[in-house]
Amino acid sequence: MQGGGGIKTRPTAPTLEEVAREANVSRATVSRVVNGSPKVSPDVVTAVNAAIAKLNYVPNRAARSLASRTSGAIALIVPEDTTMFFGDPYFAAIVQGITRRLDESEFLLNLLVASTDPSHKTLRYLRSGVVDGALVISHHEGDDLQREAGLALPLVFGGRPSQAGDHIFVDVDNVEGGATGTSHLVDIGRRRIGTVSGPLDMPAGVDRLEGYRRAMDAAGMPSDAYEVADFTAAGAMEATRRLLDRFPDLDGLFVASDLMATGAFAAIAERGRSVPDDIAVVGFDDSPAALSGPMPLTTVHQPSEQMGFEMADLLLRHLAGDPDVPHRNIMPTHLVKRASA
Amino acid sequence: MQGGGGIKTRPTAPTLEEVAREANVSRATVSRVVNGSPKVSPDVVTAVNAAIAKLNYVPNRAARSLASRTSGAIALIVPEDTTMFFGDPYFAAIVQGITRRLDESEFLLNLLVASTDPSHKTLRYLRSGVVDGALVISHHEGDDLQREAGLALPLVFGGRPSQAGDHIFVDVDNVEGGATGTSHLVDIGRRRIGTVSGPLDMPAGVDRLEGYRRAMDAAGMPSDAYEVADFTAAGAMEATRRLLDRFPDLDGLFVASDLMATGAFAAIAERGRSVPDDIAVVGFDDSPAALSGPMPLTTVHQPSEQMGFEMADLLLRHLAGDPDVPHRNIMPTHLVKRASA
DNA sequence: TTGTAGGCGTTATCAT
DNA sequence: ATGATAACGCCTACAA
Numbered sequence: 056m057q058g059g060g061g062i063k064t065r066p067t068a069p070t071l072e073e074v075a076r077e078a079n080v081s082r083a084t085v086s087r088v089v090n091g092s093p094k095v096s097p098d099v100v101t102a103v104n105a106a107i108a109k110l111n112y113v114p115n116r117a118a119r120s121l122a123s124r125t126s127g128a129i130a131l132i133v134p135e136d137t138t139m140f141f142g143d144p145y146f147a148a149i150v151q152g153i154t155r156r157l158d159e160s161e162f163l164l165n166l167l168v169a170s171t172d173p174s175h176k177t178l179r180y181l182r183s184g185v186v187d188g189a190l191v192i193s194h195h196e197g198d199d200l201q202r203e204a205g206l207a208l209p210l211v212f213g214g215r216p217s218q219a220g221d222h223i224f225v226d227v228d229n230v231e232g233g234a235t236g237t238s239h240l241v242d243i244g245r246r247r248i249g250t251v252s253g254p255l256d257m258p259a260g261v262d263r264l265e266g267y268r269r270a271m272d273a274a275g276m277p278s279d280a281y282e283v284a285d286f287t288a289a290g291a292m293e294a295t296r297r298l299l300d301r302f303p304d305l306d307g308l309f310v311a312s313d314l315m316a317t318g319a320f321a322a323i324a325e326r327g328r329s330v331p332d333d334i335a336v337v338g339f340d341d342s343p344a345a346l347s348g349p350m351p352l353t354t355v356h357q358p359s360e361q362m363g364f365e366m367a368d369l370l371l372r373h374l375a376g377d378p379d380v381p382h383r384n385i386m387p388t389h390l391v392k393r394a395s396a
Numbered sequence: 397m398q399g400g401g402g403i404k405t406r407p408t409a410p411t412l413e414e415v416a417r418e419a420n421v422s423r424a425t426v427s428r429v430v431n432g433s434p435k436v437s438p439d440v441v442t443a444v445n446a447a448i449a450k451l452n453y454v455p456n457r458a459a460r461s462l463a464s465r466t467s468g469a470i471a472l473i474v475p476e477d478t479t480m481f482f483g484d485p486y487f488a489a490i491v492q493g494i495t496r497r498l499d500e501s502e503f504l505l506n507l508l509v510a511s512t513d514p515s516h517k518t519l520r521y522l523r524s525g526v527v528d529g530a531l532v533i534s535h536h537e538g539d540d541l542q543r544e545a546g547l548a549l550p551l552v553f554g555g556r557p558s559q560a561g562d563h564i565f566v567d568v569d570n571v572e573g574g575a576t577g578t579s580h581l582v583d584i585g586r587r588r589i590g591t592v593s594g595p596l597d598m599p600a601g602v603d604r605l606e607g608y609r610r611a612m613d614a615a616g617m618p619s620d621a622y623e624v625a626d627f628t629a630a631g632a633m634e635a636t637r638r639l640l641d642r643f644p645d646l647d648g649l650f651v652a653s654d655l656m657a658t659g660a661f662a663a664i665a666e667r668g669r670s671v672p673d674d675i676a677v678v679g680f681d682d683s684p685a686a687l688s689g690p691m692p693l694t695t696v697h698q699p700s701e702q703m704g705f706e707m708a709d710l711l712l713r714h715l716a717g718d719p720d721v722p723h724r725n726i727m728p729t730h731l732v733k734r735a736s737a
Numbered sequence: 738t739t740g741t742a743g744g745c746g747t748t749a750t751c752a753t
Numbered sequence: 754a755t756g757a758t759a760a761c762g763c764c765t766a767c768a769a
Binding site for chain 4: 070071072082083086087089090114115117118119120121122123124
């Protein structure tokens, strides 16, 4: 017989036990080496590492997680659909920042783009112990992860959460940002200024609109020219059309995201009007979308990448037991002048 | 004393054990109910479910995984950096398809966008048992997940893997697709046709270029006007510049991805030439990028979303032990005529 | 510094 | 149909 041929024996992964045997030490010692315990004699460390290399050992994450009651992973929760998530470069920047922070740690990132049924499947997931904490971005008013089903998981929000509570979050001053963008339009002499806002169930939507209002008030101009959109280009195009219908004399437009600004551009072009001559446009984010349109977009910069980094950093510190992680983390914005306004 | 205040006792999650006690049955029975075993009397099922609901019980995934030796999760491996991954809507479509398939299953998806150090950290991850299988897209020649470190994990590729072997994959006929796109340029009377290809360490790059060659050969025209790019808009812009330098009389251009076509548009505009009058352009993918540029792009459609769905489906069937999942899955392409050619 | 032993929460194999 | 009782692979007091 030639070696029991026929049945395909899946080569079962080596365990701590086998490494211990190979190195002539106990499992505990191997475990210590694997976890970098300082109290192991150098020669034993060497021997164990040799055994690990020889057997090509990799710790079983489930076992480790079960015993240690930690998973070494965090989740990024995005309550939007895939299209939205991939469509806006803002998210790309956030993720970039998060992974940059995580890369210098041992933590893994689990992406959870959960538009459908956020309460049920997502919550089960979060409560099943697969992650030690979670980052939440693009948070809408409805979803109250924190309380729902008594979820006791460390959370850090990207953007001030709409519901009250002592949450840890990273954000910019959206009111101020909205005012900055709008004021610029005032400053360059526009007389009929409107805005396309984000959804009103998101603080970023509400606040940037409020910023528009304040700037208009301060300038003694009416703040009635606004339409609500959903942070997508298509939605913004629609909203801009409505705005142009209502205010044919519009000559300035503050759009609450760069991606939406591309939609606004399309609507404006469709009406045969030009940017910035007929209508000056200011966006928000300073994401790659600001440069992807027909013209470089003047926009309110927010440090998205750093915000992602910061979110991850705060969560990791929180998980590490750091008692004084700041809860309100407001990062600066500034106007970036380009061709559109 | 008021209830031991001071120490913040984290409410430890309920376990099978507690549910069993609550329902006056054994752990085994609860486990059966949780896993939908048919051999449990209806009233017991009811009682157990009541206890589960009351205690708000969610199975611990690590424990389950350890005992059952399966994780209920699969990974999507993308050997690119975050920017690239988020930048090309092609990936969005794939992910969309994958999640569509997964949503109708109990499996979770773990995204692994691993540009940096794909061999080490990623491999450890894959071998740690957190996933039962993996989907690999945007696969370059270097990364040989399969063999590397003896990884014995069920894999399904998006795009024919470059290394030999009996891999399961979903792909289109890129040679044919490339020929289709190029031939269209011939058909509409272009005389000096070039191409911007993908990287030559990826089959999709090589094959679409080969398709261009064949179409040119068949038309009796020279196939020397090609430049290699990297599937990014910026890279394609560069490549197109070089091409225009080398062939000032270029009047037709086949670009190996829609995203790259937007870069080509930019380069062409920069040179003061027009599309399609001066230069007709054909892309590949039929992704949203085809409609994001200054002009609707004529392109070779590939069913990206369905390909993602199919990949996930094949992997799940494979994991379920289905003995005859097809290994070579070639999906159809077709030309979509729009304004650019 | 190293080893022993018990336990983490489930599943799975036996009996019953 | 239900219940003991081992595993599963690792961590962690505790002991030596």
